[in-house]
Amino acid sequence: MSMNATGGEGTFADLGLRAELLDVLSALGYEEPTPIQWEAIPPLVQGRDLLGQAATGTGKTAAFALPMLQRMSRPGDGAGPVTLVLVPTRELAIQVSEAFHRYGRALGARVLPIYGGAPIGRQLQALKRGVDVVVATPGRALDHIGRGTLDLEGLRTVVLDEADEMLDMGFADDIEAILAATPESRQTVLFSATLPPRIDGIARRHLNDPVRIEMGHAAAEGRQTTPLVEQSAYLVARAHKPAALGRLLDIEAPTAAIIFCRTREEVDQLTETMNGRGHRAEALHGGMEQEQRDRVMSRLRAGTADLLIATDVAARGLDVEQLTHVVNYNVPSAPEAYVHRIGRVGRAGREGVALTLVEPREHRMLKAIERVTRQRIPVERLPTVADLQARRMELTRAALEECLLQDDLEPFHAVVESLTDEFDLMEVALAAVKLAHEASGATLDEQEIPEITVRPVDKRRGQREAAPDGERSHRAPAGGMERLFFSLGRSAGIRPQDLVGAIAGESSLSGRDIGAIEIAERFSLVEVPQAAANEVIDALRRSTIKGRRPNVRRERDPRGRRQR
Structure with missing residues (x-):
């Protein structure tokens, strides 16, 4: 069976998820399934094996976590795990386990991350008490299997997340050994950003009649076009994204911008952060009443707000003539969503700018968008503190020039004349410019944002040269x-x-x-x-x-x- 995930509207309730999970998703601000969630959740709930091609940023963690939690009859009862998720890095182990914990809290699901660099004693204690879901790096999982501390007898599902990355890091033998230690009756789920022959080999050996999901291929055949918009991307660590967004907005100085976030919760948090930085930001998401939405749009059109921070659902059908910039605070969950988003500023011949903040793990999804749109999205260097200072000085100069050309300056003549009795005229001018510059808010204490680069990869071996x-x-x-x-x-x-x-x-x-x-x-x-x-x-x-x-x-x- 093969599916091609190109979209489709619906709700999480349409997927038949249990009430506890729907309540959690609603509280987290998840408004609708991403394409991969829409395609993957039903067969996974049915117990089918699945081979999915999907990069980080598509919502794949929820695509396998929700079905696994849905299938748990009584979490908290057994000793050994019923779900084992293998991931390439400690960072991803933490992220996936946190996601399982968030989604499964109401069910009482017990989730344990296992990775190197953490005290093994705590892991041993937790395994002894009993867990439902284990999220592990291959080396540490194999270590526990060898010790006899990870009991896989009752395991129902194994998930290989970012399988190509695990193979690139030399975990192929570890994965084979772990799968050999699991029950043959298990459900096996494999997600990978790419599907090279090595991944196909694992799928043939270990998956039974799997459902295949390949993201974005229909669009890649040329049925998707992008508007003429100036596009660029910036590699930013998650912790520095609010500061990076603020700096880009200071540099770009948009007339009006729409910033896309994944969830209602993220919209609300980012709106508060941007307002705290001195921007005039308004939130727009599906949790708002129509009257609230109308007020937000009126402020944007009237120019009393310059940032609209929104989810995809809330922004459907939105057409604001003043928009000059679209910002993807996350890489969109599907290439088609990227096209729809940046089209907000590419209509009726209007020029626009599209900026995308890319976490290191989302870089592959950016490449998938480039393949679909057949356009290169250049990864630019994030502006430095010096760039920001230069831009602010440029704005100060422009404001002074406008004042010189348009304003009546006669009332201030006496002040300047009295000061020139004691100071040089140039010194008086410099002091005036300094006051104007500081009054514009240009003395913010800015810290450098660490620069991130993606290293070249040897495509023949999948390793760095x-x-x-x-x-x-x-x-x-x-x-x-x-x-x-x-x-x-x-x-x-x-x-x-x-x-x-x-x-x-x-x-x-x-x-x-x-x-x-x-x-x-x-x-x-x-x-x-x-x-x-x-x-x-x-x-x-x-x-x-x-x-x-x-x-x-x-x-x-x-x-x-x-x-x-």
Whole structure:
């Protein structure tokens, strides 16, 4: 059976979910299923195996979490888990377990994340008390299976989330060993952003007559076009997105902008944050009465509000002539949604700008949108504090120029004349400009937002390029990165995916955060973000790679000094 998820309107109630789950989704502000949720939830509730091609940002976590919770007859009763979710990184293990906990709280579902770098004692205690859902990185799951502390006898479902990423990180053997330890009668669910032959091989060996869902392919055949809108994207960590949005709005200075969020809760939080930064923001979502919606739209059209922060559902049919900018606060859940969103400023020949904030894990979804729209979305550098200051100075100059051209300045002549008796005319002008600049709110204390880059990948192997064995480069690390020295190299059988898997499994970094890797005969060099260097060093000193404990430290430069 094969499905092509291209959309379709409906509600979560239409999917037949139990009342406890519908209440939770409503409270969280989820207004309608994303395309992958609409296609995946019914067969998963029926117990079918499923092979889904979907990137982060499509809503796939809820697509498998909700059916798993729906199928739990009496959560909290058994000792061993009924659902095991395997993920490539510690970061994703935390995110998925938090999602299961949010959705399943009313059901009393017990959820446990298992990953490296966390106290194993707590994990052992929780497993002993009993859990319903385990979300684990492959290495730590296999460790518990070997210890006999992870009982899979009652397991009903295994989910492989971001399977291609797990294979790229060298977890193929671990996955095979884990699946071999699970009941043959289990339901198996596999999600992957891409479907290379290796993924297809796993599906053939371990999935039984699976439902296939491939996101966006109908649109990719050319039936989707995008309006002529200036498009750009910015890579931003989740924690820095509000600050990044504020900075982009300060730089762009839109006449009016619509900012799309995924949920009502996110709309309300972001509206409060933007108003706190001095913007005039209004919220628009499905939880509002029609009278409230009308008031919001009146303020936007009258110019007393310049930001409209909305969900897709609430913005349907919206056409505001003043709109100059569309901002995707998250990468949309489907390429088609991106086209609809940016079309708000591409109508009737109007020019517009579309900006998209991309978390590192959403980068693949951005590439999927490019394939569907057949347009490149350039990833730009986020404006720096210096860029922002320059822009604010430019606005101050423009305001002064307008004042000189249009205003009656005679009442202030006496003030300037009296000051020039004591000060130079240029000094008086500089002081006036300083006061005007500060009065415009241009003295905000801005902190730099860490720059994130996506490293090139060797498409033949799905791994980052490494320097030839035996060569040690003394070039400076990429901006914002620091090079770490590992005392294991080619002689220990170390490969790039071994280093990526170890770092991602034991620290908060994901594979996408790791930079260039160089492997020599007896050592390796790995670039990591400077802010995470100490965390990686501490985590890796307590772990093993290929059964050996590495010596990990900051690399010394050719003159023997540590990098700064």
